[in-house]
Amino acid sequence: MTITVLGRGLAARGLSLKPRRTKVAQLLEADGLWLANSLMGLMPVAAVNGAPVPVNAATTFLQEVLADMH
Numbered sequence: 001m002t003i004t005v006l007g008r009g010l011a012a013r014g015l016s017l018k019p020r021r022t023k024v025a026q027l028l029e030a031d032g033l034w035l036a037n038s039l040m041g042l043m044p045v046a047a048v049n050g051a052p053v054p055v056n057a058a059t060t061f062l063q064e065v066l067a068d069m070h
Contacts, residue, residue, distance in 0.1 A: 002036040002066070009065040024048065032056020042066050 007017040027033060033045035033053050042063050044055045
């Protein structure tokens with residue numbers, strides 16, 4: 001549900017959210033990763049299999065989009 005709400009918020013700003021299957025190797029190469037749920041909203045992922053993941057500058061923007069939808 002949280003991803004659906006985030007997608008609607010992005011659509012209202014002319015942006016889109018495209019879910020897709022992702023392999024662990026792709027996660028390790030990502031510029032940023034997030035977990036989303038109804039309790040905590042959108043949170044950055046710190047590591048995948050012990051490998052650090054950078055905190056992307058888009059984190060704050062995505063959190064604000066989600067907050068605006070509630």
